[in-house]
Amino acid sequence: MTLTYHLQIVNLLAALLLLISFAMLSQRRVVGLVALFAWQGAALALSTAIIAWSTGQHHLYYSAALTLALKVIAMPWYFYHLVKRLNVNRAVEPMINIPTTMLIGIVLVIFAFNLALPISEMSGTVTRSTLGIAIACVLLAFLMMITRTKAIPQVIGFLSMENGLFFAATSATYGMPLVVELGVALDVLVAVFVLGIFIFQIRETFDSLDLKNLEKLKDK
């Protein structure tokens, strides 16, 4: 196995992405979560840029720049101010305790790697082996959304899932067509905007961001 150095760096960044996903699972504080989300975005942007450079896929530069602008600067900044303004940065225990979550996470990673195996064998990209990591990131973010009961962590889970999908697209196919990527980015931006409004609405109505308040609607 001989890989060029930039691909080795991409592999390392992929491993880092996975590590950050796990760190997010174990993070109790919202500000820490926001910081981890920013780091994940940074690793994603960097790896996308390296892939763009090494394969000559120029449209990936735009996606890298987009990731950098949105997910490393704009969104974390926005979340940070939201957390400060709403003063919700308390350590919160997730619904399932953290070591158990980690173990479930490991099982998910194994599942993801197995799922990715047949696909990456068919892929022609040099980065195909990282597809498993991308799927694992998606599943871990999904797990995070399930185990968190607060609004902002759930949203960060959602966005981190989007990060994983983005990485999957990059590693399996060198990214989606640019139009689609722009559309997806626009949607995500609008989603965050809508959620900002929404979080204030929840806050106004319940005086808390605990989603346990939002468990009244059930079938009797």
Place this chain on the structure above:
Amino acid sequence: MEIFWLLGIPLTGGVFLALWGCRRNAPEINALFSLLTLAVAAWLTVRIVAEGPMMVGNGWFFIDSFNVFLVTLTAFVAFTTALFSRPYMRIEEEHGRLNATRLRLYHSSYQIFIGAMLLALTTNNMGILWVAMEAATLATVLLVSLYRTPASLEAAWKYFILCGVGIALALFGTILLYFAAEKILGSGGTALLWTHLNGVKTELEPTVLSLAFVFLLVGYGTKVGLAPLHSWLPDAHAEGPTPVSAVLSGLLLNVALYAVMRSKVLVDGALGTEMAGNLMMGFGLLSVVLAAFLIKRQTDVKRMFAYSSIEHMGLITFAFGMGGAVANFAALLHMTMHSLTKSAIFFAVGHATQKAGSQLMSDIRGLIKTNPTIGWGMMLGTVAILGVPPFGVFASEFLIITTAMHEHPWATPFLLLALGVAFASIFGKVQPMVFGETELPRLPYQPALTPVFVHLALVLMLGLFIPPYLADWYRQAAALLGG
């Protein structure tokens, strides 16, 4: 050229209403924009029926008889709902549940929502289809929480998160689709164009496509309201304003199912097996049965009809899953019938709940005395949705069940049982609402129920007689979906 008008009008409407939506006549402007959209849709339909499928804008948009039929349906129901919402939302404002700012948000989002759905229907690009579906969700999230009550916030949050997760899965499915396509069509924008994919569907990698379809089905299926991912649907329908419930039920679910069907055509071609159809039948049947039994337990009238929507969407999914010319025909017919009938019911229910000041069925009694128009509208709508002849729902359900008996006899008992249970529970609950005793005074104003009766008249007409050109059109669409 029509296509740009079709998409441009609602989007301009959205921007216009966002800027000047505080005016007193915003509801009329909203209806006007919807009318213009409907006019363009009708014009487009005439052209497609006459000239056959067409591609517009360098292949970015593609219109054939399958989606033009949904475009017309969408534009039509959007227009009638706008008509209905005009007086309805005014009364809500007078009751103090809404203010001018929120109405502005409502009108603007309404137009954007319609625009996003039309984009989803007409685009040729599977990626843009995803983007448009997500945009349609986002436009409606704030509509569901329009009243800002705790329950409506909860419903909107659930709607956002569940559909967000669902749509993320669909994105993964789309990525896989692109992955399979890229190897044959080369990378770049054209590899996700449905027409291109359709041309090479037999060469696409079967393993990847079957995986992609699972993700697409689960992802868009969340939006269709297929069990077990349906739990956002009753909440969003019950807690949002009634016009929003009507368009969610009548339109958004259809568009999501449209996305599933577009994917199914590709997967069927690549696999050459029944895998996609079987999956859809399974999910569909589960939804029908689950929803039918949950209907029995509802106390909130809008929730009950929301579950009825799940049931009918399940039925349509099941029919599409069976495949074949007759089943597809029946499914398309049922889609039309359900959209028209369900939105009519929601209009009637909206006025009934507005008058009673409650959505609990036990609080709504004797509609026939307090306001015969609402009472009759509600009764006829219920009878229609339950599949009583001569309404059109009967025809489509009859077709679906006979086809099922023929091709999948094991499924018929479940279907018949579910339909029976749903019939008994809905009828048993609606009957006292319409004919029961009441002390409430007569309604002080005349409800805007023209849309109800227009819809019901259409359903009745289609039950008795389907005009030949319409039948042809359905047949063409059914053939497009593979037989």
Place this chain on the structure above:
Amino acid sequence: MSVSLQLAQTLLAILLAPLLMGWVNQCRAWLQGRSAPPITQPYRTLRKLFHKDAVIAHNASPLFRFAPYMIFACMALAAGIVPTIANDLPFSPAADVIALVGVFALARVFLALAAMDIGTSFGSLGARREMLVSFLAEPALLMVFFTASLISQSTELPHIVETLAHKDFAIYPSLAFAAVAFWMITVAENARIPVDNPTTHLELTMIHEAMILEYSARHLALIEWAVALKLFTYSTLGIALFLPWGIAPHGDVAALPLALAAMVAKLALGGALLSFMEAISAKVRLFRAPEFLGTAFMLAVLGMLIHFLLEV
């Protein structure tokens, strides 16, 4: 020739170990803004302890007297067989990472037994906590070793060193994960912050110190020396697994001075890093220790999975 080299290396490890301890303590004092003790302070402490008369409880069994020698012997053996400056020495075939885990476990069992021997409450408390920590650290350590040995397809240290040191430079994400996990295990096993604090005798938190409260004079000296050796062994083990460049290959005497210099430099850096990490982190509560070690275990497992995904 190579036998004498082996003996020299073992002796060097035994003699240098307190120096590393002294260096870590010195760095820590600097970072905390205290005036630092001289780097040779551990030697002076050992000398002082060896000159004292031992006091032993009346009810102590022979095991209690015997344990310090056993612990010291285990640690000396471990320090001797890890390739420190030269590779492929006569004892090297014994330097299997799994055997090393066994040697460490043997020392720990004796220490815990001796701690419970007198029957004081502190002793058994310490032994219990030590067992909890090691029960979690051991599988993690094995996992790290497995991950590290996947690349060279062998669990023998000389083989691992040989493969890694002479391969073309490549980035192994799996090794990065394993290295971080190994670092965390080293911290826990050597009773450092954040799992244990080597300088405190607070009964709520102490683990290692609680076990050796009953020892004095030469016994205590041997145990303290063994502690220094353990830190030294873990450090050289980490270097051998993850940064093996510079270790002299088999029979290359000319490379020895350079190897020695490289080793001293790496140890100095490692010690400084350890004290830095200690200075910036706070001790965690005991019941968070499982979480800490669980994370280490998870990292090691992830490293292994990533190896199969990315590096095969």
